[in-house]
Amino acid sequence: MSVTYRVRGGRQLHGTVFIQGAKNSALPMIGAALMAAKGRTVLRNVPIIEDVKRAVELAQAIGAKAELHEAERTLVIDASQLTSPVLPAEIAARFRGSFLFVPALLHRLGEAVIEGVGGCNLGSRNLDFHYNGFKRMGATVTEHGMEADDGYIHVKVGQLQGGTLYCDTPSHTGTENLVMAGALAHGQTLIKNAALEPEVLDNIDFLQRMGARITGGGTGFIRVDGVEELCGIEHTVMPDRIDAGVLVMAAAITGGEVSLVGADVEHLGVAVDKLEQMGVEFHQQGAVLQVKREKPLRPINIITDEYPGFATDLQSPIMALATQAEGESYIYERIFDARFQLAGELESMGASIELTGSQRALVHGPTKLRGAKTVAHDLRSGAALVLAGLVAEGETEISSAYFIDRGHSNFAERLNALGAEVERDES
Numbered sequence: 001m002s003v004t005y006r007v008r009g010g011r012q013l014h015g016t017v018f019i020q021g022a023k024n025s026a027l028p029m030i031g032a033a034l035m036a037a038k039g040r041t042v043l044r045n046v047p048i049i050e051d052v053k054r055a056v057e058l059a060q061a062i063g064a065k066a067e068l069h070e071a072e073r074t075l076v077i078d079a080s081q082l083t084s085p086v087l088p089a090e091i092a093a094r095f096r097g098s099f100l101f102v103p104a105l106l107h108r109l110g111e112a113v114i115e116g117v118g119g120c121n122l123g124s125r126n127l128d129f130h131y132n133g134f135k136r137m138g139a140t141v142t143e144h145g146m147e148a149d150d151g152y153i154h155v156k157v158g159q160l161q162g163g164t165l166y167c168d169t170p171s172h173t174g175t176e177n178l179v180m181a182g183a184l185a186h187g188q189t190l191i192k193n194a195a196l197e198p199e200v201l202d203n204i205d206f207l208q209r210m211g212a213r214i215t216g217g218g219t220g221f222i223r224v225d226g227v228e229e230l231c232g233i234e235h236t237v238m239p240d241r242i243d244a245g246v247l248v249m250a251a252a253i254t255g256g257e258v259s260l261v262g263a264d265v266e267h268l269g270v271a272v273d274k275l276e277q278m279g280v281e282f283h284q285q286g287a288v289l290q291v292k293r294e295k296p297l298r299p300i301n302i303i304t305d306e307y308p309g310f311a312t313d314l315q316s317p318i319m320a321l322a323t324q325a326e327g328e329s330y331i332y333e334r335i336f337d338a339r340f341q342l343a344g345e346l347e348s349m350g351a352s353i354e355l356t357g358s359q360r361a362l363v364h365g366p367t368k369l370r371g372a373k374t375v376a377h378d379l380r381s382g383a384a385l386v387l388a389g390l391v392a393e394g395e396t397e398i399s400s401a402y403f404i405d406r407g408h409s410n411f412a413e414r415l416n417a418l419g420a421e422v423e424r425d426e427s
C-alpha cells in the first residue's frame with residue numbers, strides 16, 4: 001500500500017484539536033500486557049495508528065488474544081496463552097516497538113526469536129544495551145545468518161535472574177525492556193543511567209499496578225524487585241507529547257491559534273522554552289493547552305537531548321518551522337546520526353539549509369516555500385513536510401507517507417478541522 005499526503009498551503013489554523021494517546025507509551029504497555037498470565041488488560045486512549053495495529057497483529061501472532069476497538073480507542077488483551085516465541089519479520093520489521101515484546105516471551109516461554117526490528121531509519125539504532133542486559137540476567141543471545149535476509153536472533157533463558165545493569169546512554173526502550181525483564185526476574189535488578197521520559201514513567205506506573213515492585217522511576221536509578229506474577233489491569237495511556245508538539249508547530253507556522261485538548265505543557269520539556277523564544281505563546285488551562293503565534297518567528301538554537309531536553313522526535317518539525325524564522329537557526333541532532341534527510345526535501349521547496357556533517361544544520365530563514373513533490377523519509381520528517389506544506393505556495397505532495405500514519409492518527413482530518421487543506425490518498 002502506498003500513502004500520499006497532498007497539502008494546499010496558505011491557511012491559518014484555528015480551533016480545537018484532540019491530542020492522541022502516546023505511541024511510545026502504548027507500545028511498551030502492549031509488551032508489558034503480554035507478561036500477565038492472568039486477567040485481561042484494558043488499555044484506554046490508545047492511539048489508532050499503524051504502529052499500534054502492527055503491535056496488535058504481533059501479539060496475535062505469538063498467541064495472545066488482542067482486540068482493538070477503534071471507535072472506543074480501547075485495546076483488550078488476554079495473554080493467558082502465548083504459543084509462539086517467534087516475532088515474525090513481516091510484522092516485527094515494520095515498527096521499533098516490536099522489540100518490546102522480548103521480555104514477555106523470555107518470561108513466559110523462555111525464549112524469543114527476533115526475525116526483525118523496524119522503526120524509523122535515523123542512522124545507527126543499536127540494541128546492545130538491551131542484549132547486554134538480558135545476558136547479564138542469564139540469557140544467551142545467538143545470531144543466526146544475520147548477513148542474509150532470513151537471519152534471526154535467538155534469546156534463550158531458563159529463568160531471568162536479577163542483576164546490576166546500566167545503559168551507556170539513557171535509552172528509552174532500553175530502560176523499558178530492562179524494567180520489564182526485571183519485573184518477573186528472580187531477585188533484584190538495578191538499572192543505572194535509566195531514561196527519564198514521561199512514557200517510561202507511565203509504563204512504570206502501569207507495571208506497578210499490574211503487581212510489579214519498582215522504585216526510582218524518574219531518578220535515573222531504577223530498582224526492580226522481581227515478583228512471581230503480574231495481572232491484567234485497566235490503564236489510560238498518557239497523551240502523546242510529540243503529537244502535541246507537532247500540532248503546536250502546525251499552529252505556529254501558520255500564525256494561528258489552536259486549543260489542544262489533552263496536551264500537557266510540562267511533558268514538552270525544553271521544547272516549550274524554545275518555542276516561546278521563537279514567539280509562540282502558551283497558556284495551559286486544565287487539560288487544554290492553548291497556543292498562538294502573532295509576531296514574526298524568531299530564529300532558534302536547538303540541541304536535541306534526552307528528556308527533559310529538546311526531544312529528537314520534534315527536531316524535524318522545528319526545522320520546518322525555522323525555515324520561516326527571521327534569521328539563522330542552528331540545529332544539533334545529538335541523539336541520532338542520520339536524522340537530516342528532511343533538509344533536502346525542504347530545499348526542494350525553496351528552503352535554505354546548510355549541513356555540516358550529518359548532525360549539524362544551519363537553517364537560513366525566512367524563505368518563501370513553494371509546493372513540490374517530496375518524500376517522507378521517516379515519521380517526523382513526513383509530519384514536518386506537512387507543516388512546510390501548510391505555508392507553501394501551491395500544492396505539496398508527500399509520498400511514502402505510511403510513515404506519518406505510523407505515529408499520527410487521523411492527521412489529515414485533525415488538521416482539516418482546524419482549517420487546513422490536507423488530503424490523504426492510498427493506492
Ligand SMILES: CC(=O)N[C@H]1[C@@H](OP(=O)(O)OP(=O)(O)OC[C@H]2O[C@@H](n3ccc(=O)[nH]c3=O)[C@H](O)[C@@H]2O)O[C@H](CO)[C@@H](O)[C@@H]1O
Binds near residue numbers: 173
Ligand atoms: C518506540 C519508541 O519509544 N521510540 C522512541 C525511542 O526510540 P529508542 O528507544 O529506539 O531510542 P533510544 O533512546 O534507545 O536511542 C537513543 C540513542 O541511543 C543509542 N542506543 C540505544 C540503545 C542501545 O542499546 N544502544 C545504543 O547505542 C541509539 O543508537 C541512539 O543513538 O526513543 C527515541 C529517542 O528519544 C525516540 O526518537 C523514539 O521515538
Ligand SMILES: C=C(OP(=O)(O)O)C(=O)O
Binds near residue numbers: 096313
Ligand atoms: C523515531 C520514532 O519512532 P520509532 O522509534 O518507533 O521508530 C518517532 O516516533 O519519531
